[in-house]
Amino acid sequence: MKFLRSLFFGDRFRMLRASFWALLFSLAAGALILFLMGKNPVSAYANLLQGAGLLPKLKYAGRQNQLTDFLSFLDAMTPMVFASLSVATALRAGFFNIAVPGQMLAAGFCAHIVMAALGDALPSPLAKILVLVIGIAVGAALSACMGWLKYRFNVNEVVTSIMLNSIVMYLVTFYINTFYVNPITRQSRPISDAARLTLSGVRWNGLKADFALAFPLAILAAFLLRTFLERTTYGFEIRALGLSRGAARYSGISLGQTTLLTMAISGALGGLAGVAYFCGCFASIQPGTMPGMGFDAIAVALLGGGQPLGCVFASFLITIISEGSVYMSSRLSVEPEIASLITSVILIFSACSASFGGRRGGHD
Amino acid sequence: MTELLNMVIIDGLSFALPLFIMAIGGIYSEKSGITNLALEGFQGVGAFAGAFAAVFLAQYTAGPMPCYFSFLFAMIGGGVFALLHALLCIRFRANQVISGVVMNILAVAMTTFLTKRINAAVFGNAGNKFMLGTIARFTVPGLSDIPVLGAIFTNVYPFEGFILVVAAVMSCVLYCTPFGLRLRACGDNPHAADAAGVDVNRVRTVAVVISGCLSGIAGMSFAYSISANFSADIFLGYGYLSIAALIFGNWTILPAFWACLLFGFAHSGGMALILRLGLPSSYNDLVRILPYVLTLVLLIFFSRHNRSPRALGEPYEKGKR
Known part of the structure; x- marks a missing residue:
């Protein structure tokens, strides 16, 4: 009661x-x-669930069933979880991380370039771990720069984010179109299967499924982040900064250090989202576009109430809509x-x- | 060489002036205390409304009428869409930064969806864009013969003159009328403004709608010049660039104008450089970075002394101290 x-x-x-x-x-x-x-709205929403593998479809193509649909749904959800966690972390300290698209693109791009340079030198597990490390490092570095500019020069982080997004997008587009294009698909050359974070098209029990290896990591990240924010001193300082800047400074919390730490964590998660997206869900980068997921993540984080576990549930909901929409639009011809x-x-x-x-x- | 210089000036102006009018819109909104990241969305929706009006009218009349009406409808469309931002920020007290980002997402989704629907339902084709073409440029006789500066009066889009007139009027309104004074008071000290009998929320709503109208002009100008059609490609981030310009200009109109000119010439100068060096077109992406890098570097130097309107981003609550 x-x-x-x-x-x-x-x-x-x-x-x-x-x-x-x-x-x-x-x-x-x-x-x-x-x-x-x-x-009919009811059947439209049912189609969304069917497309996301949460309800059985009427019929399936060969080697496909509800389970494979659900697995690709998880694959699509993984980067969204990371991205929304990234926004949520910054939000708790009172910052807006609108640079998630830029961080994603930069991290994914760097991972692609490094992996292509290394070729087949690394065994598969090591290569995958290296991709993750690159994602974390690139995202954290970019974002920490923004935090530093904010703290040192009072540059509004929203404006820096916006500039950074455009700069990264044009740089990546230029590099891919000039040196790294796959002439048939007009996208970047695909990353090798050894380094890709999603096992794509695995034959298993007569099915052909995609396994998102980063998905457990995303869930783990959400739990770790929750513990970090709620149970550690650093987490407390981050939350204090978000609740009241003045009070935080008065009680002796170093504003610069906490700003940098928050932005670095947020950026690392954004970078992870990038590698999960560009080296997981997709194997290549489309030049000239920004991952819109980075912007959606802002709202997903809000929907999740800025809480790590809330973000997981909010990502789940939003991904149902984005994943199921293809099936819905083909069934209802909208x-x-x-x-x-x-x-x-x-x-x-x-x-x-x-x-x-x-x-x-x-x-x- | 002079030809190249002329090209830089002509293209730079036609890029800078729409940015400028959009920045004025942003200044109106932010001076009244409402953070406006939604300029990008406003200009897109404005361009959508204007382009639809132009294409629709072109079925019945030829000549310049569709073009005039398109600018009118662009202002209306931008203004109505801006009303939604005002509603979220003022009535529902949503976080203004988030509301701005959401407006931009909504603008892209809504215009692509509606463009497809309207093309199918009204015009009976299955395209995802409204074809417009570019408007005819004109050259001012006499003035255009002045060396170097003559380029300012050569190959001018008609909207450039229109924008300058509107900009002059809007800066008069902001700095020389009681309404402008009240608007600026709402952004700096809303409680004092309220005590003086100003309806803070109404002034803010009007300011946001004005920023929507002005952004609509900018969007329509881009649709008639750079892209020559309306499609989702109109959302290229120019709105964000004008936000940078206004922050740069310390929330005042004239310095924002210089900032816009700087962006315009950086943009066209980079393109001219690529042309001159004879590099392949993929290098265009490299020089597109120029305005953004310039902004970032200059912001580092100027942000220290910048002072945003004091009540920027805070919803007005009567009882709050």
């Missing part, structure tokens, strides 16, 4: 309630859009853009979720 009361009215679950309402409102709005287009439309409506509602959470307890 007490638990139920705290679930519906208490302060502890305020964020959870806010996210729940945001989701409910936006699904209703999405249903309305679909209804106005003359489609534009696949409807999925990103629904996603952005969810983002809008979660952006103003503070208004949904009900009355704030205590003094505010």
Whole structure:
């Protein structure tokens, strides 16, 4: 009884309630859009679940079934978990990490280049570990630079992020188009299977499945991050910085050091998202585009209430929409853009979720 | 050599002026206390509305009418879309940075979706863009014969003149009218403004809508010049560039103008350099970095002395001290 009361009215679950309402409102709005287009919203949402491997489809192609769909769903979800964790970490310290797309691209690109230079010199497990290390290092370095600029020169981190995204995007595009293009696909040359973080097209029990090796790592990262933020001194300092800068400085927390640490952790997670995306889900980089997932991650982190485990659940939901949309659009013959439309409506509602959470307890 | 210089000036201006009008929009919004990262989305939605109006009208009338109307509708479209940002930031007290990012995501998703739908439903083709073409340029006789500076009056897009006129009017409004004073007061000390009888939230809403209208002009200009159509390619990050320009200009209009000119000439100068050196077109991507790197480096030097409006990013709450 007490638990139920705290679930519906208490302060502890305020964020959870806010996210729940945001989701409910936006699904209703999405249903309305679909209804106005003359489609059946219920079957559309069922199709989303089927496409993501959570419900069985009517029929499957050879060597495919619900399990393989679900495995590729997990594959697509992995980078989203990392990316939203990255945003959430920065958010806890009161920063906005809008540079996740840039960090992803830079990390994925560096991993590609290094792996191509090494060739087949490394055995498979070592190569995969090296890819992860490169991702962490590149992302953390880029992001720490931003933290340093913010702390040392008072450059707004939002502006630096935006500039960095564009600079990285054009540099990578230039390099790939000039030196590293696959002339047939017009993308970068694919990364070797030995280094790729997703085992793609594995024959198994008569099925052909994709195994995302980074997925357990993403879940582990969420739990580690939670422990780090809630149970360690550094985590406490990060949260203190986010709650009140002045109070944090007054109590002797080093602003510069904490800013750098937060940005480095956030960047490392962004870099991991990058390698999970460009060296996992996909084997090559498409020049001239930024991974839109990096922007979606901001909203996913919000939907998750800025909590690591919340991010995992929010990524799960958003990935259902993005993964299931292909199947839905082919079944209902609607534009696949409807999925990103629904996603952005969810983002809008979660952006103003503070208004949904009900009355704030205590003094505010 | 002079030809190259002329090209740098002509292309630089046609790139810098839309950025400038968008930066003025950003200044209006931020001076009133609403952080505006959504300029990118505003200009895209404005361009979408304008391009739709132009293509729709072109079915019935030829001549310059569709073009005039497209700018009108671009302003309306940008303004209406901006109303949503105002609603989120002011009524729902959403975090303004997040609301801005979300507006941009929504703008891309919505315009691509609607462009496809409208193309199929109204025009009966299956394209994902509205074809516009570029508008005819004109050359001012006499003035264009001045050496070097004559390039300013050569091959001018009509919208450049329009933008300069609007910019002059808008800076008068911001700095010389009671409304402008109130708007700036709302961004620096909303409680004092409220005590003086200003409806803070209404002024802020108006400011955000103005920024949407001005961004719409910019988006339509890009659609008529650089891209020559409307498609998702309009979202190239120019909105962010103009935000950098306004921060650079310390939230004042004239310095923001110089910043925009700098970006414009860095952009066109880089392109001219590639042309001159005879490098392949893939090197264009390399010089596109120039304005961004320039911004980053200059921001490092200038950010110390920059002072944003004091109440920027904070929703106005009456009872708060």
